[in-house]
Amino acid sequence: MELTLKDKVAVITGGSRGLGLAIAQAYIRAGAKVVIAARSQRTIESALDGLNAGAPGRAAGQACDVSDIVQVEALATFAVKTFGRIDIWINNAGLSAPYGPTAHISSPVYMNVINTNIIGTYNGSMVAMRHFVPQKSGKLINLLGMGDTGAVKFQNAYTSSKVWVRNFTKVLAAEYKDSGVTVMGFNPGLVLTDMLSQVSAVAGFEGKVSAIRIVAALWGNQAAVPAAKALWLASSATDGRTGQMVSVLTPGFMLGRLFTHGLRLLLRAPIAMMDLKITSVQPVMALVPLPVEETR
Numbered sequence: 448m449e450l451t452l453k454d455k456v457a458v459i460t461g462g463s464r465g466l467g468l469a470i471a472q473a474y475i476r477a478g479a480k481v482v483i484a485a486r487s488q489r490t491i492e493s494a495l496d497g498l499n500a501g502a503p504g505r506a507a508g509q510a511c512d513v514s515d516i517v518q519v520e521a522l523a524t525f526a527v528k529t530f531g532r533i534d535i536w537i538n539n540a541g542l543s544a545p546y547g548p549t550a551h552i553s554s555p556v557y558m559n560v561i562n563t564n565i566i567g568t569y570n571g572s573m574v575a576m577r578h579f580v581p582q583k584s585g586k587l588i589n590l591l592g593m594g595d596t597g598a599v600k601f602q603n604a605y606t607s608s609k610v611w612v613r614n615f616t617k618v619l620a621a622e623y624k625d626s627g628v629t630v631m632g633f634n635p636g637l638v639l640t641d642m643l644s645q646v647s648a649v650a651g652f653e654g655k656v657s658a659i660r661i662v663a664a665l666w667g668n669q670a671a672v673p674a675a676k677a678l679w680l681a682s683s684a685t686d687g688r689t690g691q692m693v694s695v696l697t698p699g700f701m702l703g704r705l706f707t708h709g710l711r712l713l714l715r716a717p718i719a720m721m722d723l724k725i726t727s728v729q730p731v732m733a734l735v736p737l738p739v740e741e742t743r
């Protein structure tokens with residue numbers, strides 16, 4: 448059965464590029480109207496040109512830093528003013544910090560990740576629930592990510608924020624279980640976006656982060672793949688399934704990819720590697736020296 452979002456209105460934070468933009472495209476194709484948000488007005492405008500080219504009047508956007516509740520409330524007001532209601536809210540805006548030891552990442556950089564991934568998800572969720580609970584319907588989708596179920600060395604800010612998002616989403620779903628609102632977490636797997644291909648690393652840790660090319664070649668997807676899953680999440684197919692944590696990287700998918708790549712190696716077929724841009728950042732004062740082997 449074809450999934451439809453006919454006449455639904457979706458707000459997608461971080462919708463100006465990457466996964467958020469792919470989700471906006473998928474939702475418009477399924478009949479929805481979308482409001483995209485990001486900090487850069489210029490990027491929003493260029494995304495809107497593309498979104499409205501195929502389906503005029505179906506996409507609108509507003510600059511919004513999700514870490515600021517006033518801007519998130521203004522975004523919801525804008526969505527209602529533009530399209531009359533809100534049915535779907537996706538807290539997709541996200542950031543990662545440079546790859547490296549926690550004590551070498553500057554506090555403002557660390558806090559920027561927390562303010563976007565944690566405070567931004569909190570702000571978006573609260574504003575969305577204020578719309579959804581009275582109308583007894585709505586889909587709230589919070590983006591999970593790598594490390595959301597465990598500890599990952601050298602990615603403390605990002606992975607800790609996603610652990611928080613996972614727990615926060617589960618608690619919210621439990622509290623509003625019988626409200627008619629569906630609250631879900633979504634881990635899109637490895638997505639070939641700027642977040643994956645334009646990374647920064649603390650000086651001395653560039654070599655370790657470059658392994659991401661191999662992982663991305665094995666299990667990476669174009670954004671359209673998780674966007675199709677995000678369409679399923681927002682559709683009536685998930686009615687009554689509140690509290691679900693859905694992941695693209697299932698064991699079956701990962702094994703299947705390993706098998707395909709194994710075959711390619713046997714047949715000596717080329718395996719596409721993404722271009723990776725690594726920017727080095729200077730470590731802040733080495734408060735806590737690392738064991739020598741970690742820096743090799």
Ligand SMILES: NC(=O)c1ccc[n+]([C@@H]2O[C@H](COP(=O)([O-])OP(=O)(O)OC[C@H]3O[C@@H](n4cnc5c(N)ncnc54)[C@H](OP(=O)(O)O)[C@@H]3O)[C@@H](O)[C@H]2O)c1
Pocket residue numbers: 460461462463464465466467484485486487488490511512513514538539540541542562563567590591592593634635636637638639640641642643
């Ligand atoms: N790529 C992956 O492999 C992957 C894997 C797992 C999970 N995810 C999650 O998927 C989501 C999207 O990732 P992506 O790969 O599409 O990232 P991306 O390509 O870097 O895009 C991030 C988007 O978020 C916006 N953004 C960043 N900070 C913001 C803020 N404070 N307020 C509002 N908008 C903000 C960016 O626009 P501006 O810079 O203009 O604000 C941009 O539109 C994130 O939550 C990420 O953690 C990604």
